Amino acid sequence: MAKGKAESVSELVSPLPRYLEIQRDLQARIASGQWIPGSRVPAEHELQAQYHCSRMTVNKALSALAKAGLIIRRRRSGSFVAMPRSQETILNIQDIKAEILAKGKAYRFEILTRQERAMTTDDALQLRVTPGGRVLALSVRHFANEHPFVVEDRLMNLAIVPAAREERFVVSPPGTWLLDVVPWTNAEHVIQAELADQRIATLLGIPKKSACLAIERRTWQGDATITWVRLTYPGDRHQLTSHFRPGGPLIP
Amino acid sequence: MAKGKAESVSELVSPLPRYLEIQRDLQARIASGQWIPGSRVPAEHELQAQYHCSRMTVNKALSALAKAGLIIRRRRSGSFVAMPRSQETILNIQDIKAEILAKGKAYRFEILTRQERAMTTDDALQLRVTPGGRVLALSVRHFANEHPFVVEDRLMNLAIVPAAREERFVVSPPGTWLLDVVPWTNAEHVIQAELADQRIATLLGIPKKSACLAIERRTWQGDATITWVRLTYPGDRHQLTSHFRPGGPLIP
């Protein structure tokens, strides 16, 4: 078997790489419950014989399943179907401009306040850095089809993003601008429910003390905090949704 | 170079596989901004020469980066540093029992209501199935250190989980029990903010019309809905947090 590819005619009807075929097949058996959690997966050399391919191909499929958490592999012992994991979900918190445009709505934003200042104690706390240096504080209101969509309160660390000092944020809002300008390596999200205070109520055009969804995000580049932002959405009009397939996007 | 492994003595001080070394190295260059988004990554044969290894090893590193979304690969064109992605975050919505125990608090739950019934139109809507069959409707209150923590309203599709009919949920709450009993393949989450109604306020021991964080989850096995659940947390006492490294857990 010195050929590069499969010899079967089925290749013509299924242009799927061999390792993916195997991967899906095994995944289906796990998902269907045919192989229950804890049970043993055939060894590589067995699958190699079953699927009529080399061990490396089988290994690629099994490694992917292991990385996705569907199976657990131990040397000498073998591979085993993993227990169902804790319910992880991938939340896609998009850039606001993209989010609104994706809904087919007209997007507009306005800068409410803009202040460059020496970092206050509160600022340092929010950014989780030692005080010192300067920050840019911004408040922005985003509109979808001319309706208030979300209020954004942001702090930018000018030590990391000095270019922001000159930026007027005319074409792109601060969040979008930052994504384009600064590479980030780490982010943290906190999601909370809270009541609208007077300012938020006015800005969003909702009654005072109605429910709001607040998303706070801190973004780092290495150890340095780039920005802190708080997004306040009307709770009844906005919701975060997400789908999850265990094993991740194995079948894209 | 017909040997299986590296020949350098550095192997002794760095027990890191070759492909991971390369992967991390490239990742560092991307994260640091040394290679800006859009710029070209050296071709496989170049890296192969640079790192003094085979193309397969380089390929493994690059493929992993591509799968993680850090680079984009196109045949004939080459590999390019990807633009910063939309802000995805991995939300770890744990099993409630595990969540409370992880905080070092005592866990207790009580079944408030339990009703087995023919599926109503509303039930079918929540479960997103065509009406027919029977469901088990449950309301549960979970306590952390004897303080009300969350209210759970659940529908279980008895067509998929007939065993639930006999289950009294004495040792494990329904959510934990389900995780142990039924393999699931798909889940959907919706997160919302809303005001506490009279029932929720009483059950959670909070004022009426205070902010609550509501998480709804639908869980499937293949095409069949297993369960629908709505978790209502006090908004000021609970928050969802998550960290994110672009490229996922490449450096575990």
Added chain:
DNA sequence: TCGGTTAATTTGTCTATACATAATAGGCGA
């Protein structure tokens, strides 16, 4: 100049082989 054909490049997949590593099972001696 335009348009299509051909060649070159780069990634994608696969094979066969080799040695390393971890962990278990079994045997053997004290």
Added chain:
DNA sequence: TCGCCTATTATGTATAGACAAATTAACCGA
């Protein structure tokens, strides 16, 4: 019987070579 050594097994990593597929670049004729 206990503890140690050894053989076995399964996975982990790595290599060299091969062909496939998809683009892009170059070329060439009308």
